[in-house]
Amino acid sequence: MQTAGTSLKQRALRKLVRQAHHPRGIAGWAIGWMFAHRPSNRKRNIWAVSLLDVQPTDRVLEIGFGPGVAIAELARRATRGHVFGIDHSQAMVRQAARRNAAAVRVHLTHASVEQLPSFGDPLDAILAVNSVGFWPDPVERLRELRRLLRPAGRIALVSQPRCPGATRDTTTRAAQELQDMLTEAGFTRLRVETLELDPPVACVLATNPTGLPS
Numbered sequence: 001m002q003t004a005g006t007s008l009k010q011r012a013l014r015k016l017v018r019q020a021h022h023p024r025g026i027a028g029w030a031i032g033w034m035f036a037h038r039p040s041n042r043k044r045n046i047w048a049v050s051l052l053d054v055q056p057t058d059r060v061l062e063i064g065f066g067p068g069v070a071i072a073e074l075a076r077r078a079t080r081g082h083v084f085g086i087d088h089s090q091a092m093v094r095q096a097a098r099r100n101a102a103a104v105r106v107h108l109t110h111a112s113v114e115q116l117p118s119f120g121d122p123l124d125a126i127l128a129v130n131s132v133g134f135w136p137d138p139v140e141r142l143r144e145l146r147r148l149l150r151p152a153g154r155i156a157l158v159s160q161p162r163c164p165g166a167t168r169d170t171t172t173r174a175a176q177e178l179q180d181m182l183t184e185a186g187f188t189r190l191r192v193e194t195l196e197l198d199p200p201v202a203c204v205l206a207t208n209p210t211g212l213p214s
């Protein structure tokens with residue numbers, strides 16, 4: 001039987017998921033602040049960037065950057081390259097822009113992954129942290145992203161499930177889904193790394209094989 005307490009909890013949870021999907025208004029600003037300061041969020045973003053092997057001249061794109069923690073870390077590494085970011089939340093674009101105000105070569109755009117802007121020359125690497133689960137038709141989105149990468153360009157998709165009761169198994173299933181989507185979208189050389197947080201974080205890395213000898 002559903003009690004008033006459980007339905008209240010469910011409503012609060014639905015609101016939280018809506019805000020995580022598209023942070024808006026004061027609640028959106030607060031959730032962005034939480035994303036930026038929660039130690040596990042910071043750790044998973046910094047860890048994800050470390051796995052992407054960003055070189056000083058790289059041109060890197062992050063989708064769904066939220067408050068911009070990974071953008072700052074990417075900018076610290078791509079010192080002579082360019083760091084692009086898109087997020088469909090105006091509130092997150094503002095927070096991330098403030099966090100990265102001093103970084104030259106960082107270009108943050110208010111845009112959705114389903115309507116990608118142009119980034120000019122091919123990209124070396126793409127990152128998305130806890131964002132793919134919100135994308136419409138993710139396999140099609142990943143195909144479009146693969147076309148933006150240079151041959152042998154890298155992608156890293158990260159998932160730390162935040163649903164109530166999430167466990168190691170939830171993370172394992174999320175990693176498998178990401179691998180299946182990347183394979184369907186034409187990526188190869190898949191590799192999964194895990195960060196031991198609670199719940200664990202999975203990062204699936206893959207390569208754009210276009211133009212490479214098979």
Ligand SMILES: C[S@@+](CC[C@H](N)C(=O)[O-])C[C@H]1O[C@@H](n2cnc3c(N)ncnc32)[C@H](O)[C@@H]1O
Pocket residue numbers: 020021022023035036041045063064065066067069086087088089092111112113114128129130131134135136
């Ligand atoms: C759960 S938050 C994660 C933020 C950040 N990557 C992190 O790990 O702290 C998801 C982010 O993806 C963004 N997002 C969700 N769907 C999107 C879409 N279709 N296009 C662009 N951004 C999207 C949201 O606005 C939000 O900032």
